[in-house]
Amino acid sequence: MELIHKLRKNIRLVVQICFTALTNGYINGYLQGTIYRGTGKKFCVPGLNCYSCPGAVGACPIGSLQAVLNSSQYKFSFYIIGFLMAVGAFFGRFVCGWLCPFGLVQDLLHKIPGVRKIRKVPGDRYLKYLKYVVLIVFVIVLPLTIVNVAGGGTPWFCKLICPAGTLLGGIPLTILNPTLRSGLGFLFSWKVLVLIIIVVLSIKIYRPFCRYLCPLGAAYSLFNPIALYRFEIDKDTCTGCRACQKACPMDLPVHETPNSMECIRCGKCLKSCKNHSLKSTFSRQNAEKGKED
Structure with a gap:
């Protein structure tokens, strides 16, 4: 285990x-x-x-x-x-x-x-x-x-x-x-x-x-902002705490530009968001599917 x-x-x-x-x-x-x-x-x-x-x-x-x-x-x-x-x-x-x-x-x-x-x-x-x-x-x-x-x-x-x-x-x-x-x-x-x-x-x-x-x-x-796999911010729940930026090894302001061209999609920012305001398109789709089921 x-x-x-x-x-x-x-x-x-x-x-x-x-x-x-x-x-x-x-x-x-x-x-x-x-x-x-x-x-x-x-x-x-x-x-x-x-x-x-x-x-x-x-x-x-x-x-x-x-x-x-x-x-x-x-x-x-x-x-x-x-x-x-x-x-x-x-x-x-x-x-x-x-x-x-x-x-x-x-x-x-x-x-x-x-x-x-x-x-x-x-x-x-x-x-x-x-x-x-x-x-x-x-x-x-x-x-x-x-x-x-x-x-x-x-x-x-x-x-x-x-x-x-x-x-x-x-x-x-x-x-x-x-x-x-x-x-x-x-x-x-x-x-x-x-x-x-x-x-x-x-x-x-x-x-x-x-x-x-x-x-x-x-x-x-060049495809980061439009790729099928990208990140999304829920602005209603995001507090701007910058935990995502602190976790980002590239030091990107993820809460402002979640689909920066510099982002390598390592996913550390996703784990750092305590409010779950930051999600990937895949995790969002899985969550929506779970609700439907």
Whole structure:
């Protein structure tokens, strides 16, 4: 019973671990230092899940989008755009809070004790827009405009920024393949430096990559206000106590903007509301159904 209670209390962590294991379950990749190239790689998974990770059984939406945009044959993919729109329309940034492997990494890093945590970095109100710049410039514009003689481009976000690719793909593959280690250069050192900065910041600040750099989070955030799964405030019972904001790891004024584009839908605000003024659309529908029954 105690184990069941702990699992219920940490249900989001359990879901994160299970989904990460599910989407990175190719064990032979880790044993042999190879990449899974089966049928699953034709399909995107919701989170930032590096294609080059030895265990990845699906494709990353951002990596797939860049692969199409920098192709000399194709410049648009109805599948990838449709996938992002469908997932965003249903869940918004719920994916960030519950299903993203690199989100799990940042969550675990932030749990490291003995370090003084800070809620926000200076300039947070402006830095949060940086992820939209990354999405537009590094994911879309550069792959389309900077091309080689054959008409092909480069996946600039994956190449220069993505810490998930470095941690889950680059580092494991170089450890497992001596031939790859011999070819490492400045670019790999730069990516490792970016990863180290994100790791250090994640220990002190909750999810710095999600806040400031993630283009996938930027894409999903556009759907937060209109997604099928969203939060609602009962203004008649809300006292404005700000308990929801105090509980929010992103330090968002949930009672004012329950569907902020920065919200990753972790659900901590829902548990903090003593008056039950804050509900999700799913919990409201379940409550209404219970009354009808």
